[in-house]
Amino acid sequence: xxxxxxxxxxxxxxxxxxxxxxxxxxxxxxxxxxxxxxxxxxxxxxxxxxxxxxxxxxxxxxxxxxxxxxxxxxxxxxxxxxxxxxxxxxxx
Numbered sequence: 001x002x003x004x005x006x007x008x009x010x011x012x013x014x015x016x017x018x019x020x021x022x023x024x025x026x027x028x029x030x031x032x033x034x035x036x037x038x039x040x041x042x043x044x045x046x047x048x049x050x051x052x053x054x055x056x057x058x059x060x061x062x063x064x065x066x067x068x069x070x071x072x073x074x075x076x077x078x079x080x081x082x083x084x085x086x087x088x089x090x091x092x
Contacts, residue, residue, distance in 0.1 A: 003033035004040055027069040031057055 009017075009025035017023040029040070041049045059065065076084070 003030050003035075004028070005030070024069065027072070029067040029072070031065040031067060032062060 005026060005028045006024050007026035008022045010022055011017055011020065036051060036055055038051055041051050057065065075081075
């Protein structure tokens with residue numbers, strides 16, 4: 001169908017992104033091609049994709065209908081973000 005693009009990359013000891021062997025380096029959902037079939041929801045191993053009742057979409061440009069991983073991720077809780085920021089400052 002071409003509505004989802006996933007490009008995998010290997011985890012390494014130096015750059016561990018997820019607990020598995022690989023992670024989604026690029027993850028995009030093209031909502032203009034989505035037919036709300038639910039296959040992505042069924043295939044997601046951690047139930048991170050959930051279809052909702054919203055199906056009528058409108059915007060001013062086609063690019064806004066490409067949902068990237070960054071756009072889909074929920075922000076970290078403030079305490080977790082603060083710990084990560086302090087760790088990155090300590091390592092520099």
